[in-house]
Amino acid sequence: MVVREEVQKMKLVAPLVAAMSNEARCKALNTVAERLVEKQDEIFAENKKDLDAAAANGVADAIVKRLKFNDAKLRDVVAGIKQLTELEDPIGKVTLDRELDEGLRLTRLTVPIGVIGVIFEARPDALIQISSLCIRSGNCPVLKGGKETTFTNRILFNIIYNAVLEAGFPEGCMLACEQHNEIDELLKCDGLVDLLIPRGSNAFVRYIMDNTHIPVMGHADGICHIYVDKDADFEKAIPVIVDAKIQYTAACNAVETLLIHKDIASEFIPKLAAALAENGVKLRGTKEVTDIVDSWKNGTSDGGAFEYETIDEGDFKEYLALIVSAKLVSDVNEAVNHINLHGSHHTDSIITENAETADTFLRLVDSAGVYQNCSTRFADGFRYGFGAEVGISTSKIHARGPVGLEGLVTYKYKLVGHGQIVGDYAEGRKQFHFKNL
Secondary structure: OOHHHHHHHHHHHHHHHHOOOHHHHHHHHHHHHHHHHHOHHHHHHHHHHHHHHHHHOOOOHHHHHHHOOOHHHHHHHHHHHHHHHHOOOOOOOEEEEEEEEOOEEEEEEEEEOOEEEEEOOOOHHHHHHHHHHHHHHOOEEEEEOOHHHHHHHHHHHHHHHHHHHHOOOOOOOOEEEOOOHHHHHHHOOEOOEOEEEEOOOHHHHHHHHHOOOOOEOOOOOOOEEEEEOOOOOHHHHHHHHHHHHHOOOOOOOOEEEEEEEOOOHHHHHHHHHHHHHHOOOEEEEOHHHHHHHHHHHHOOOOOOOOOEEEOOOOOOOOOOOOEEEEEEEOOHHHHHHHHHHHOOOOEEEEEOOOHHHHHHHHHHOOOOEEEEOOOHHHOOOOOOOOOOOOEEEOOOOOOOEEEOHHHHEEEEEEEEOOOOOHHHHHOOOOOOOOEEO
């Protein structure tokens, strides 16, 4: 497939998709949901091929968890599609209505971005979410999934594409790429592709950013933190940390670093270590942390085969595995500074019963999501009520956090007049009177 030629055709189709009614787009989504359920056995059979290939090729467990597509994931994506149809139409919202002069009216209204290239990791449910969001928001997606899900992505794309055609969408409104070299072709389609959204490793996202002139939206790392304050309720803190680490370790919103107030460390860390040991989580802590763990291990048999090691102050990273880092801090300000310097500005949480401390944290942490007394795993478009997400953005421009429908629209200005010319205003024959309507 020559990607540029196909994308060029899509560029001409995009305005037709943008002009489709809300009813037509919702009808297409309902048709997609119906066809996915009808053909679930075929989908699961193709997914098994990908899982078998992953097992044969020794693919990492974190990736295998992502590529598995079962009944539960099907239920989730279908529920997400239904949720999308119930949301307010993101297109055609008037965000400015102003009369510049009598008979000269300016409006600003929301419109689809156009052609969006999404290059994503080995998650079949991501293909459905991305496609659904683009359908609902009137955009045309170019989809490139991970090679580990080739069979699953292929059948999912065909089901979705045929469903939207059945519902009245124009041919060429969606495009799927399968070959790795097609990524490089796509990166050269500046002027045709309006936005790129890469989802993958830090190195992969950086490669995309460094090798295209197309605007890129997304995030590289998911180094999420939980700060356990001196006024934390331990009964809340332990379950929140465990959930944030083990509920889905391969997710970018899983916690990777724990910051613990030094005043509670000697009491809290043994409780934390026992919970981590029970859930098979390895602890990588600074010396202050592991010294406390050593004392706990020497005085109890609860640790079992608990794994832990001492790390340097700068050795904090994204694991996407049953590993978590920890260090001690003297107060909320030190925690905030650590997060802002070493985090990825994704999602960070504080555990505290002190409202003033919580307010300081929530105001000063410079991340897309800032939480109090809850798991970082809530950073998700579906859990936010967006229906789904096309990805997470840590950028401060256009969209931030889980990117749902609102992140997939932009706006344009519409000016309607009756023969007015700028010369009349520039030369003083007429005056603007600017009246908001």
